[in-house]
Amino acid sequence: MIQSMTGFGKSLLxxxxxxxxxxxKSLNSxxxxxxxxxxxxxxxxxxxxxxIIAKSLVRGKVDFSLYVEVTGEETTSSINPIVVKKYMEQLRQIANIDDDELLKMAIRMPDTMKSEREEIEETEFIEIEKTLQQALTEINSFRTDEGNALEKDLMFRxxxxxQLLQDIIAMDPDRIEGVRERLRKGVADLQEKVDENRFEQELVYYIEKFDITEEKVRLENHLSYFLETINSPDSNGRKLGFISQExxxxxxxxxxxxxxxxxxxxxxxxxxxLEKIKEQLLNVL
Structure with missing residues (x-):
């Protein structure tokens, strides 16, 4: 089973x-x-x-956002009246504007709001941890669904x-015979008498240079290992990438x-x- 690195999770508290x-949210990395x-x-x-996030998601370009919206009457921010008045005095010296406009301008200046640091209660943070775990469960479910789609495409490729390898294996005898005939025709065109034993030795040597038996066997093994790795319990995109290189x-x-x-x-x-496989593997966890 493989997982994608693309996913999204959201949870409210x-x-x-x-x-x-x-x-x-996460993308590939x-x-x-x-x-x-x-x-x-x-x-x-x-x-x-x-x-907590690193342990759950392992890899990927991850954006984690925690937003707080105050819904009660209490707030940790308040206006700093001394700073606002100071800004208004300075603005009054350089512009002939009524106080309402001066106040609108001054309130947008830096440091006009002051915030009191709020200590996090342990019970609140426990609830935040639970909410984070819910978001992680959601994004991992998303990643698994994406991984299933990737797995189908990879196995298809x-x-x-x-199948193409089997087609190559089927045509290999014709290829070797074609090489043999071309060599014989080349010698015949020379109109020279040759030693048949020597010719056969050279022919065998030449054909051995074009023998692809080892490559066929190794490629079959790599294909089998690729499928075995996909079906393993863990998602290992790096390992699949190494196999694809081989x-x-x-x-x-x-x-x-x-x-x-x-x-x-x-x-x-x-x-x-294979290029399509490599492109897909870039997004596998």
């Missing part, structure tokens, strides 16, 4: 005086790249929240490569050794399928 919203947006009063718990080496070697146009056409199709 309603407290007596505030509503807390947690959102997590080589490692865990976690960006957190948290209000100042929760910064002391940021490291713990990061560790691997099946195509396996598949590419064998396909390239078959192409360079084939020396036969119909076979080279099949190799091109195999390379096309």
């Amino acid at each position: 309603q407290l007596p005086s505030k509503k807390i919203t947690i959102e997590i 080589k490692s865990l790249d976690l960006n957190a947006r948290i209000p100042g009063q929760y910064r002391e718990k940021e490291l713990l929240l990061r560790n 691997v099946s195509n490569i396996a 598949m590419g080496r064998e396909i390239n070697t078959i192409g360079s050794k084939s020396n036969y146009a119909p076979m080279q056409q099949l190799v091109v199709q195999m390379k096309d399928e």
Whole structure:
């Protein structure tokens, strides 16, 4: 079973005086790249929240957001009247504007609002942890669903490569016979008498250079190992990426050794399928 690195999760927590919203979204990345947006009063718990997310999501470019909406009468922010008055006095010296307009301008200036630091109660943070776990469960479910779609496509591509390999195996005897006939025709065109034993020895040596038996066996093994890894309990995109690289080496070697146009056409199709596999693997956890 594989998982995608793409996902989204959201969970809400309603407290007596505030509503807390947690959102997590992720995209593909080589490692865990976690960006957190948290209000100042929760910064002391940021490291713990990061560790919880990292343990659950493992890899990906992750955006974690914690939003707080005050729903009760209490608020931790208040107007700083001394600063506002000071701004109004300064503005009055440079502009002939009535006090209502001065107040509108002054209130938008820096430091006109002051916030009292609010200590997080332990019971509140326990509820936040539960809410975070709910969001993580949702994003992991999303990742699993995306992974199922990826798995179907990857297995389809691997099946195509396996079929193309069987087509290559089926035409290999014709290829070898074609090489043999071309060599015989070349010698006959020289109109020279040759030693048949020597010719057969050279012919065997030449044909062995184009033998792809080892590559066929190794590619079949890589295809089987790829499917075995997909069906394992853990999602391991890196491992699948390594296997796909090995598949590419064998396909390239078959192409360079084939020396036969119909076979080279099949190799091109195999390379096309493999490129699609590699593109999909970039998003596998």
